[in-house]
Amino acid sequence: MNDTKKPSPLGRDSGLSPQSSVLTTPDGRPYHDQPQWRNDFPIDWPQDELVARRDFTKFLVLTSLAFVVGQAWIFVENVRRKRRAVPPVRKIARLADVPVGAAVTFAYPEPHDDCLLVRIAEDRFVAYGQKCTHLSCAVTPRLAENCLFCPCHHGVFDLATGVPTAGPPRRPLPRVVLEIRDGTIYAKGVEVRT
């Protein structure tokens, strides 16, 4: 807005052309209606607004760069994961040690990868990674309800398939591939699913 009665010093001294030296105030009132301090310390509000938007754009571009860094990290982690050795075959328990309806915890393939083996029928075993796919809390078996339950946010997974059926988890639990040989249960791989 032009202030014809009392032009701001900025209008005269800023070196801008008449078309571009449009000075406005935040509340839109002319300069002679503004408090004295605003006349004493005039601010080129359009320029200030332009700089603010430009800086916000710069911030967004930095955010964009951060996303690219995140994508690169995922790519590198994926390459590292592919280069890892094939998981070893490891003994979990003897058949006689796991009665029907019982659960056994074990670590596979790394010592910090907790897993859960459940015998859901005489001839049927299932094993899953114990970390909830929501926020990595440990899931616990609820055999009476035929599910695995995450106590942190009440996530529920189907016991037979490991697929989430309630709560915040969206991905199934990683399934541990089992092999039963000579009365012993072995883990021989992990199948991560979406």
Next chain:
Amino acid sequence: MMRTFSRQQKMTIVYGILCIVLVIVVLQLWLITATMNAFLGDQESVILPAAIASTVCFLMNAGLLRYVYLMERR
């Protein structure tokens, strides 16, 4: 050669560029969310294309920001 704009025109251009950059950043946010989900689910086919697409988005954003700075110098 870049033409000279009035302040009002510059402001309009910056607002337009800001909107475009904002849309691209939201697209990148969606992209990284989907890629992370695929990575955690052991689906690696989308990881490289998503990384390339995100880089292209960033280059577009950087180009638009550069245009803003070049415009202001005139």
